Amino acid sequence: MWKTEDMGDLSGRRFVVTGVSGLASAIIETLAAHGAEVIVAGRSPIRAGALIHDIETRLPDARLSHRILDLGDLGSVQTFVEAANRDLDHIDVLINNAAVMAELKRGETKDGFEKMFGTNHLGHFALTLGLLPLLRKGTNPRVVSLASGAHKIGEFDFGDLQSTNKFKPMVAYGKTKLATLMFAKELQRRSDVNGWGITSVAAHPGFARTQGVYDRLDTIPVLGWIAGKTVVPLLSHVPEKAAESTLFAATSPDATGGGYYGPQSWRGLKGPVGPSEPANYAEREDIATRLWDESEKLTGVSV
Numbered sequence: 001m002w003k004t005e006d007m008g009d010l011s012g013r014r015f016v017v018t019g020v021s022g023l024a025s026a027i028i029e030t031l032a033a034h035g036a037e038v039i040v041a042g043r044s045p046i047r048a049g050a051l052i053h054d055i056e057t058r059l060p061d062a063r064l065s066h067r068i069l070d071l072g073d074l075g076s077v078q079t080f081v082e083a084a085n086r087d088l089d090h091i092d093v094l095i096n097n098a099a100v101m102a103e104l105k106r107g108e109t110k111d112g113f114e115k116m117f118g119t120n121h122l123g124h125f126a127l128t129l130g131l132l133p134l135l136r137k138g139t140n141p142r143v144v145s146l147a148s149g150a151h152k153i154g155e156f157d158f159g160d161l162q163s164t165n166k167f168k169p170m171v172a173y174g175k176t177k178l179a180t181l182m183f184a185k186e187l188q189r190r191s192d193v194n195g196w197g198i199t200s201v202a203a204h205p206g207f208a209r210t211q212g213v214y215d216r217l218d219t220i221p222v223l224g225w226i227a228g229k230t231v232v233p234l235l236s237h238v239p240e241k242a243a244e245s246t247l248f249a250a251t252s253p254d255a256t257g258g259g260y261y262g263p264q265s266w267r268g269l270k271g272p273v274g275p276s277e278p279a280n281y282a283e284r285e286d287i288a289t290r291l292w293d294e295s296e297k298l299t300g301v302s303v
């Protein structure tokens with residue numbers, strides 16, 4: 001059974017993690033506790049500053065910094081990428097963790113994409129491609145992408161990628177997580193073909209008791225409150241445990257390129273980390289290629 005202690009000493013390795021709260025804070029603190037340098041890529045300097053301050057009270061030697069990144073704004077992604085390419089000489093691991101989960105009504109990003117698709121998939125797509133030159137200068141570079149069991153309810157209607165004609169919250173979210181998983185696999189295939197030397201791994205946390213989950217429950221009157229007090233604590237695990245699959249994907253030699261990892265117990269909701277089964281649709285290389293091409297067109301970013 002893999003444990004975070006198995007990560008060993010990560011000093012000298014530089015990680016970029018998207019997101020500040022929820023799983024991100026557990027991922028960032030555990031990496032820092034193992035000596036890694038972590039760049040926190042989040043949209044709020046106040047929340048990022050508070051997180052860094054909080055971690056530093058427990059880990060005075062932590063090597064943490066913040067750079068502003070709003071994944072719902074391609075201009076912000078571009079600014080982040082340009083500054084990183086200017087200031088840094090390499091990145092070893094990029095963890096694409098941030099996401100919008102609790103959108104009940106269709107919203108849009110600054111660029112007019114459906115908010116979850118634009119943030120969770122297109123923002124990370126543009127970010128990853130923009131950081132490829134730095135990743136290629138890293139040592140054993142990796143990209144970890146956070147999918148979800150919800151990918152199984154997603155499917156693509158390429159005529160309505162932005163869910164303009166039909167918006168169902170969980171299906172739209174599931175679609176973004178399917179896109180994330182297919183992107184991770186396609187990135188590995190392209191790295192293999194083009195010799196980029198990147199290991200691309202997907203992970204999911206199972207069911208994690210994070211703010212995003214409680215925000216979602218808050219949208220369901222009464223039942224959401226009852227579930228939050230009963231079923232949710234039973235079926236979910238704390239962020240520190242839920243972060244393990246991401247940390248495994250980011251650091252373990254046993255996490256292989258193109259693989260997908262998550263908790264093994266309670267139908268994948270919690271428990272020790274191991275291989276996860278993707279939906280058959282997620283293995284479709286023809287769809288993954290098409291999604292990549294569409295994502296290039298929509299973001300204007302390509303390799």
Ligand SMILES: NC(=O)c1ccc[n+]([C@@H]2O[C@H](COP(=O)([O-])OP(=O)(O)OC[C@H]3O[C@@H](n4cnc5c(N)ncnc54)[C@H](OP(=O)(O)O)[C@@H]3O)[C@@H](O)[C@H]2O)c1
Nearest residue numbers: 019020021022023070071072098099146148207208210212
């Ligand atoms: N929790 C679960 O049970 C569960 C299950 C399956 C998969 N996942 C996946 O695990 C990952 C982490 O989930 P979580 O539970 O930690 O979510 P969360 O508690 O809702 O946190 C989401 C994080 O994403 C950031 N974020 C949202 N929009 C952003 C934007 N436009 N630009 C930059 N950052 C943005 C948020 O930053 P702010 O602080 O600025 O809002 C926050 O740090 C997500 O990819 C999610 O899909 C979670």
